[in-house]
Amino acid sequence: MSQAKLFSGSDDSDQRSRPAAWRGAPRVLRPERHQVELRPSCLETLLHDEHRARLLWAAVELLDLTRFEAKIESREGGAGRPAIDPAILVTLWLYATSEGVGSARELERLCESSDAYRWICGGVGMNHHTLSDFRVAHGEALDELMTQVLGALMQEGMLRLRRVAQDGMRVRASAGAKSFRRERSLKECLRQAREQVRAVKQQLTSDGGAATRREAAAKVRAAQERESRVRKALAQLRKVREITTDSRTPAAEMRASTTDADSRVMRMADGGYRPAYNVQLATDTDSRVIVGVQVINRGSDAGQIEPMLNEVQRRTGRLPQEHLVDGGYVKLASIEAAAQQGVAVYAPAPTPRDPDRDPRQAKAHDTPGVLAWRWRMTSKKGKRIYKLRAATAETVNADLRTWRGLDNFGVRGVGKVLCVALWSAITYNLMKLIATGTIT
16 A cells, blocks of 8 residues: 555545534634633833823822811721721822712722722722712812812912803702602601601510611611601701792792702703702813802802802902803892902893993993993903803813713712812812923
8 A cells, every 4th residue: 555545544635625514623712710810910000100190199199188187087096997098089089070980889890990090099998988978078178178279270370360250050969850849748748757767666676686676777767867858858948938038939839859958940051940059160261270169059140249259269369350250140239249349240231121222321220330330341342351251161161061070969968069069170170280280
């Protein structure tokens, strides 16, 4: 037998010529997920030098966090587990806000999966309860932090405070429309809540296992919380009646929310009506830096010029020369009060009913400041200056709403809502400061 015939069965060409069904099973690489792997990793090498997380951390290290540290009960020489460094928590929320993350649970997941958040944590474990509590439990410290950032911007020469534009932004509240009830319904809810508290307390005192007692205790807390919310709603309803004495809505028809008593139904930008808060922001027109943040639970902007001027003066130590607002803020008493402080208000003057009447013509009740405002808004210079309002305030509001998570509030109550608004404003201003290149 010839050599070619002897080894013909192992010929490659013969193997390839056979049908696929006659050949053996395909050789493939399958995943092996039980294999233990040791991967050396250094957090410091995960981010490049100009990463935003690094820059925000560098900025936080330059700030005074004494007010945050004052609430830490664990101290040297005493008992207690060490607390998380406030610098870590502040930087986490600043970086999360810069990326539009507003959920504590989402932030907890990112601290485990994202390199940037892991770098900020530096191996310190996080849970959503700690993150959520820290975000809204330091109102005074956040207020001071906002002032510190403005001071740094003024020191860098970015903030001259020559002209300020103010605008209100209605942000959806964490309450449903059906949670708003009249006084009669609220009193009935309060009666039911009290009965529920008594019933679950009796269940708690009855014999039962540990699990049953724990469940009863949880029910007691839930019932007491519901009773507290209804009480707050009743108190807010009485307060609304005292403030809105000239309201067209009868007192018996006024409503308050049992979910978030501080929220109010407001007309939103799309024309619809939903529970919301009115976030007032003042922005420097030259630098686009936010210099004032306030939260009110009224849909109207009337009468908010004076409070914002006081807010700006409190934070920066001085008043702007010019204050730009839209027509919703026009209140002659506010314009005159600002003029007495040396601030020129730029706001659209109402069109006279008589088309032949000169809009600059003084009325019988006009004060010097109001008359100067009428003349100012009919001049070419005044109209040119007023155009800066929309170009400044509207764009900053849109930035916070679109990119900084200020499109709806996941917290309840004016105090907590103000904390969230301050986080957004501080983050926005810090990013302005970082853009100058002074922080490396």
